[in-house]
Amino acid sequence: xxxxxxxxxxxxxxxxxxxxxxxxxxxxxxxxxxxxxxxxxxxxxxxxxxxxxxxxxxxxxxxxxxxxxxxxxxxxxxxxxxxxxxxxxxxxxxxxxxxxxxxxxxxxxxxxxxxxxxxxxxxxxxxxxxxxxxxxxxxxxxxxxxxxxxxxxxxxxxxxxxxxxxxxxxxxxxxxxxxxxxxxxxxxxxxxxxxxxxxxxxxxxxxxxxxxxxxxxxxxxxxxxxxxxxxxxxxxxxxxxxxxxxxxxxxxxxxxxxxxxxxxxxxxxxxxxxxxxxx
Amino acid sequence: xxxxxxxxxxxxxxxxxxxxxxxxxxxxxxxxxxxxxxxxxxxxxxxxxxxxxxxxxxxxxxxxxxxxxxxxxxxxxxxxxxxxxxxxxxxxxxxxxxxxxxxxxxxxxxxxxxxxxxxxxxxxxxxxxxxxxxxxxxxxxxxxxxxxxxxxxxxxxxxxxxxxxxxxxxxxxxxxxxxxxxxxxxxxxxxxxxxxxxxxxxxxxxxxxxxxxxxxxxxxxxxxxxxxxxxxxxxxxxxxxxxxxxxxxxxxxxxxxxxxxxxxxxxxxxxxxxxxxxx
DNA sequence: ATTTGTTTGTAGTAAATTTACAACAAAATT
DNA sequence: AATTTTGTTGTAAATTTACTACAAACAAAT
Numbered sequence: 001x002x003x004x005x006x007x008x009x010x011x012x013x014x015x016x017x018x019x020x021x022x023x024x025x026x027x028x029x030x031x032x033x034x035x036x037x038x039x040x041x042x043x044x045x046x047x048x049x050x051x052x053x054x055x056x057x058x059x060x061x062x063x064x065x066x067x068x069x070x071x072x073x074x075x076x077x078x079x080x081x082x083x084x085x086x087x088x089x090x091x092x093x094x095x096x097x098x099x100x101x102x103x104x105x106x107x108x109x110x111x112x113x114x115x116x117x118x119x120x121x122x123x124x125x126x127x128x129x130x131x132x133x134x135x136x137x138x139x140x141x142x143x144x145x146x147x148x149x150x151x152x153x154x155x156x157x158x159x160x161x162x163x164x165x166x167x168x169x170x171x172x173x174x175x176x177x178x179x180x181x182x183x184x185x186x187x188x189x190x191x192x193x194x195x196x197x198x199x200x201x202x203x204x205x206x207x208x209x210x211x212x213x214x215x216x217x218x219x220x221x222x223x224x225x226x227x228x229x230x231x232x233x234x235x236x237x238x239x240x241x242x243x244x245x246x247x248x249x250x251x252x253x254x255x256x257x258x259x260x261x262x263x264x265x266x267x268x269x270x271x272x273x274x275x276x277x278x279x
Numbered sequence: 280x281x282x283x284x285x286x287x288x289x290x291x292x293x294x295x296x297x298x299x300x301x302x303x304x305x306x307x308x309x310x311x312x313x314x315x316x317x318x319x320x321x322x323x324x325x326x327x328x329x330x331x332x333x334x335x336x337x338x339x340x341x342x343x344x345x346x347x348x349x350x351x352x353x354x355x356x357x358x359x360x361x362x363x364x365x366x367x368x369x370x371x372x373x374x375x376x377x378x379x380x381x382x383x384x385x386x387x388x389x390x391x392x393x394x395x396x397x398x399x400x401x402x403x404x405x406x407x408x409x410x411x412x413x414x415x416x417x418x419x420x421x422x423x424x425x426x427x428x429x430x431x432x433x434x435x436x437x438x439x440x441x442x443x444x445x446x447x448x449x450x451x452x453x454x455x456x457x458x459x460x461x462x463x464x465x466x467x468x469x470x471x472x473x474x475x476x477x478x479x480x481x482x483x484x485x486x487x488x489x490x491x492x493x494x495x496x497x498x499x500x501x502x503x504x505x506x507x508x509x510x511x512x513x514x515x516x517x518x519x520x521x522x523x524x525x526x527x528x529x530x531x532x533x534x535x536x537x538x539x540x541x542x543x544x545x546x547x548x549x550x551x552x553x554x555x556x557x558x
Numbered sequence: 559a560t561t562t563g564t565t566t567g568t569a570g571t572a573a574a575t576t577t578a579c580a581a582c583a584a585a586a587t588t
Numbered sequence: 589a590a591t592t593t594t595g596t597t598g599t600a601a602a603t604t605t606a607c608t609a610c611a612a613a614c615a616a617a618t
Contacts, residue, residue, distance in 0.1 A: 018598095034348060038575060047597085051597070064574095069314075072352050073351045095389070106385065109378060119370055138424075138427055148417055189558060190556065242521060242524060246377070249381075250374045254370055257368065278464060278467055279466045279471070295564090295565060329567070
């Protein structure tokens with residue numbers, strides 16, 4: 001499940017000199033490898049074919065073919081990612097670019113999942129006495145969505161999108177509670193305040209953010225950073241939000257699965273409650 | 280840029296009998312193709328290698344290698360597709376299945392886009408005097424997201440997740456207004472009532488729903504049906520919601536692009552307003 | 559029944575990947 | 589310092605793979 005490029009970087013130290021040349025070559029232009037034969041890559045790296053194969057084996061891959069396939073998998077249609085929507089685009093063009101960007105964002109998330117962080121978050125969430133979700137602006141939507149999922153499990157939880165309510169409620173948390181703080185930038189003052197207060201109350205603070213070096217991180221015990229190359233479509237940080245929602249979904253399902261029978265019974269009850277609301 | 284599997288389905292009719300056998304084989308287990316040689320695939324399909332090549336060419340691909348590479352790109356973690364989450368899954372397994380499901384849902388949306396419906400919706404939205412977004416439960420989140428986007432364009436708009444407020448406000452709409460009604464099932468009584476009232480007021484009703492034959496459709500002038508094959512036992516209809524959000528995003532960006540200079544100025548103003556809120 | 563054209567598979571080729579091994583360099587041991 | 593040992597890299601051969609040219613089989617139409 002690990003991204004091949006990440007794998008290469010991690011193995012870099014244990015590689016021989018000529019294998020390193022191959023590694024640099026692959027890291028330099030991974031897209032080119034996909035369309036190159038082993039001979040071409042060997043030549044480009046200034047080494048021989050067997051070295052390329054040994055390089056692949058060191059990564060734990062079966063051979064050169066497997067490297068190519070894995071790279072193709074990891075860099076899906078990279079050419080579209082950075083394409084921006086322009087005023088002259090047709091509806092189909094805009095839709096294509098946006099949906100592709102979203103799709104790629106989900107792919108990237110999948111390839112670079114922080115399993116340790118997720119594991120820690122799940123652990124905290126499932127043993128939480130109560131859970132509070134904080135978000136502002138666009139992130140308030142993610143917070144609401146999280147609340148809408150988690151309350152069904154019977155865990156007392158709530159979502160606040162009012163900074164005053166956030167700090168007030170955060171002040172009442174205890175060490176058995178969890179605060180999930182959602183922020184795209186990770187540098188909004190109000191949300192940082194909320195995280196700080198929650199932290200001071202002794203609660204476990206989980207951060208879901210779209211940036212990797214944000215001031216908010218300082219107050220998060222567990223941080224799930226979600227990086228989407230958003231630079232292109234700057235109208236609204238939608239890609240980031242979509243990925244955050246997906247991460248919340250993963251957290252929810254994982255927590256829900258831990259005690260499946262209880263969960264199932266609760267979800268069924270929730271479902272039955274809605275029957276009369278429908279035709 | 281179209282998904283290879285969709286491409287295959289589309290070409291199915293123009294294929295010879297033995298080429299069809301290859302197609303079925305690929306569609307049946309695309310993941311297996313990635314690790315198979317042309318010989319293996321030919322054998323599995325009960326045909327010969329040249330037929331496989333001819334099949335690839337019919338798709339517009341250069342050869343078998345290109346098919347493999349394309350499939351690898353399209354199915355980043357083929358093992359998870361359409362698989363359901365089970366209680367025995369690891370965190371990585373759950374995350375993989377969920378994110379892949381979301382990814383596929385976005386792909387499907389992209390491939391089966393109802394351009395006419397979108398076009399009509401965009402037209403209605405951009406000439407709307409005011410826009411109201413109605414949603415309940417999970418769909419309320421989509422409604423809020425839509426509001427959070429569209430209000431930046433300077434169009435008066437609002438999101439209601441209270442059925443009483445919805446009908447009350449809907450009663451005040453006029454023929455120059457647009458009501459966007461969001462519902463996963465399309466059969467919730469309250470939301471149908473809201474749509475009905477909006478319709479009676481003369482407003483243009485746009486429906487965004489996850490089902491294709493829902494009672495709600497009767498009251499929608501424009502219907503954007505988003506069908507995600509939600510895995511049988513899904514804990515919550517998240518995939519559908521994600522797709523609905525993506526569709527709203529497409530609508531927003533398209534509307535925003537129509538008068539780009541005005542839009543840009545407005546978005547910048549909104550952005551500047553937030554500067555002081557950050558570190 | 560024969561012709562015509564289409565569809566499919568056989569056999570062969572060129573190019574790719576991979577293996578086996580030899581050459582060399584560096585390090586260690588005597 | 590010489591020799592063995594160990595590790596690294598490239599050469600060349602073997603194997604597999606993708607692809608092409610051609611011919612057989614088949615179907616439709618005269």
